[in-house]
Amino acid sequence: MGSEIKVAKNSSTDLRLSQVQLDREVELVSIDLPDSQAEPLFERGFLPGCRICPVRSSPSGDPIVDIDGSQMALRRETADCLCVKALRDLKGK
Amino acid sequence: MSPTEETEHLGQVLESSKDIPLIALAGAPNSGKTTLFNRLTGLRQKVANYPGVTVEKHVGELRSGDQVLADLVDLPGIHGFSARTLDEKITKDVLEGRVDGLKKPDAVVIVTDSTRLENQLMLVEQVLELNLPALLVLNMADELKGRGGSVNTNALSEKLGIEVIWTNGRTGEGTGAIIEYISRLKDNDFVPSNDIKNPTTAHKLPVLESFSKRKEAVKEAVSDAEFIPPEPSAVSGFLDSLVLHKIWGPMIFFAVVVFVFQSIFTWAVPLMDGIELLIETSGIWMSEILPDTWLKSLLVDGIWAGVGSVVVFLPQILILFLFIGILEDSGYMARAAVIADRVMYRIGLQGKAFLPLLSGYACAVPAILSARTIEDDRDRMATIFVTPFMTCSARLPVYVLLIAAFIPNEPFMGTFLNQRAGVLILLYALGIAAAIMTAFILKRTLLKAEPSTFLMELPPYRLPSVQSLGLRLLDRGKIFLLRVGKIIFAVTIVLWILTQFPRTELGPPEIEQSALGQIGHVIEPAIEPLGFDWRIGIGLITSLAAREVIVGTLGTIYGMEAADEESLDLQSALQESVSFPAAIGLLVFFAFALQCMATVATVKRETGGWKWASFQFFYMLALGYFGALIAFNIF
Known part of the structure; x- marks a missing residue:
């Protein structure tokens, strides 16, 4: 992962997965983690361009998301490192 | 063709x-x-x-x-x-x-x-x-x-x-x-x-x-x-809305844990008693039909009793694995890991450590094997390291014997709790505290690392298949008996040999004069500060095979046959030769020390060498020793 991954802080596009509301589908832009920590995510389909939709949260408030038809639980800290962008055409759920 | x-x-x-x-x-x-x-x-x-x-x-x-x-x-x-x-x-x-x-x-x-x-x-x-x-x-x-x-x-x-x-x-x-x-x-x-x-x-x-x-x-x-x-599956969605609910989720989680516990400690008991009786009676039967030679002593007192002490735990292991199988195949285990993750993460572990730690209450050997699903090497190492602190069932006979001998059967905290039960709970808590402290320190020193990525897929809920569960139990039972049995077998033979030499004209020596007794005397100076004498010393050595072996050893040393934890005579003999503070120290020692060669061997294989296995052994031994020393001096 090169320098293109670094997202300018405080920019308006700097939306993180951890901030996304339930049932709002977003697109993954980049993963702000070193390769060693990002690889498990890549392996499970968390790749730039993929669609992620938070479907519920765990009792401790960690996100559970739908990705390619699978449900994955992450930690807030990890979700904080996933830069996403909102999709314009929201599917009415 | x-x-x-x-x-x-x-x-x-x-x-x-x-x-x-x-x-x-x-x-x-x-x-x-x-x-x-x-x-x-x-x-x-x-x-x-x-x-x-x-x-x-x-x-x-x-x-x-x-x-x-x-x-x-x-x-x-x-x-x-x-x-x-x-x-x-x-x-x-x-x-x-x-x-x-x-x-x-x-x-x-x-x-x-x-x-x-x-x-x-x-x-x-x-x-x-x-x-x-x-x-x-x-x-x-x-x-x-x-x-x-x-x-x-x-x-x-x-x-x-x-x-x-x-x-x-x-x-x-x-x-x-x-x-x-x-x-x-x-x-x-x-x-x-x-x-x-x-x-x-x-x-x-x-x-x-x-x-x-x-x-x-x-x-x-x-x-x-x-x-x-x-x-999306409506059933899975509905179940998840309960199981991962802010309030119901943790409650269901605790109910499941308590239920699993309850079953390994209550349902397994009649089965374990049955197996114990079977081994005992077959041992007596064997000693009746076999000629009175050294071979008989080796077979009956050594191998049969030693291996029997392991077989006794089979029902507990099988019941535990039946539940683990159901929880895994149904999809609940993934949810449990998610619920446990936050707490585990704080102490330096992660959600997937929940399964090994829970299994550790039955036996550390299969528990350590189940740590394999943890991707992060450091998390896995830390989990393996602290798992033996969970109060495995081999500690129970030791706890039961010492508590019955030294703790009065009187109410404590009103009629709600009995003093004996209170001490037992404290010993469980002591193990948990040691595990938390150790994981906390490890993850800030030797196993210090960037937080790992925790990613848990939540599969749809499914009904477990009976065939798969049955085959899994068969596997687990076989592995447990083979792995643990082999080590206990070897250690009991060595211990038996040590009790047989040097020979006297009349046959085997008195236990105090035997090689084992002499070893007990040799280590006496080291354990004297804890208030233990050579007899306890021998018990500590034999319990290296498996913790509960100390019960049988002390029984033999105090000259009693077929000593089991209910035996009143062994209890009074203990009361005579061990002081109250030393007994508390002994309990603390057993809560901490890694008196289990099967676990050490498993850790060695799982971590790929002696480094972690020996570090863990000596760390837990030191904790046990100083814990006992402190207990002996403050009580």
Whole structure:
């Protein structure tokens, strides 16, 4: 992962997965983690361009998301490192 | 293949499997791979370990009539080949033919849960890069179709360049197609049936690009095959809204943990008592019919009693694994790991450590093995390190004996709790506290690292299959008996020999004069500050085999036969020779010290060397020693 991954802080596009509301589908832009920590995510389909939709949260408030038809639980800290962008055409759920 | 060749082949089957094709079954966890494996092989399977590691190798025979079509190897469920876990490493090694005693598979059957096809195709892509002839199995077809999903298998097959079939692991539908594929392979003398696109390209790319490339291929495949994902399962959604609910979730979690505990400590008891009685009476019976020689003493007092002390724990282990099996196969274990993760994370562990720690209350050996699913090496190491602090069932007989001898049976905190029960609970808490403290320190010193990525897939809830549960219990029971039994067997023989020498004219020496007694005297100065004498010293040494062995040893030393924890005489003998503070110290010692060679041996194998195993042993010994010293001085 090169320098293109670094997202300018405080920019308006700097939306993180951890901030996304339930049932709002977003697109993954980049993963702000070193390769060693990002690889498990890549392996499970968390790749730039993929669609992620938070479907519920765990009792401790960690996100559970739908990705390619699978449900994955992450930690807030990890979700904080996933830069996403909102999709314009929201599917009415 | 001509008929003569076929008969020749049959003759070789039992001897060597060189000429029998080897077919590997690969797939993600919870894809129904093992259920299919069991359906295809039935009970004709063997479990062994891969050389040098404790990952289990499941190999079975696939038969058609009385002809063996192929040997099947069921690989561990994995998500990819980044080789973060032992399971991933082994899977890759098997598929590339780099495992001793197992030839390179002639083909791989990739099992996927078709309801999560898009996600699982990422793994399929990675397996296909290995360039083996492959068959893609879309399992759980009924579920996919039942929830309105569909896929065009012909198009998918064309896109991926391999055959694609539907199956229903639960009913066995479609297994015929797998058998047919394999027998066709055999007739074709293994001409690779797939022309994979250049397999090397993806490997050479940087991590992100190689995965992006695979993802692109997956996207194309699902779109070409007109994959319509199933509607989300209403049942799973409803169950998750309870199980992961802010309030109900943790309550259900605790209820499950308490239930599992309750069952391993209550339901298992009559079975354990039964086994104990059986071993005792058969021991008496053996000593009656055997001639009075040293051999009888070795067989009855040494081996039979020693191995018996392990067999007693079998019901508990089996009940624990029955529950773990149900929890895993149903999909609840993944939720439990998610719920436990936050707390575990604070102390330096992670959600997947929940299963090993829970199992540790029955026995640390299978618990340490189950830490294998933890991808992060440091997390796994820390989990393995603290698991033996969980109060395993071998500590219970020791606790029961000492508590009964030294703690009055009086109410404590009103009528709510009895003092004895209170002390028992405190000892459990002591183990937990030591585990938390140790994990906390380890993750800030030796195992310091960036926080690992915790990623847990929540599979749809499913009913566990009775056959799979049964086979799993059979496996677990065998492994436990073999692994632990072997060590106890060896240690009890050594201990027995030490009690037999030096010989006197009358036969074996008094225990105090025996080699073992002399060792007890040698270590006496070291344990004197704890208030222990040479007798306890011997007990501590023999308990290295397994903690509860100290009960029998003390019984022998105090000159009593068939001492068990209820024995009043052993209790009064203990009260005479051990002071109250020393007894408390002894309890603390047992709460901390790693008095279990089977665990040490398991840790050595799982961590790949003596470094961690010996560090853990001496660390826990030191904690036990100083804990006992403090207890002896303050009480």
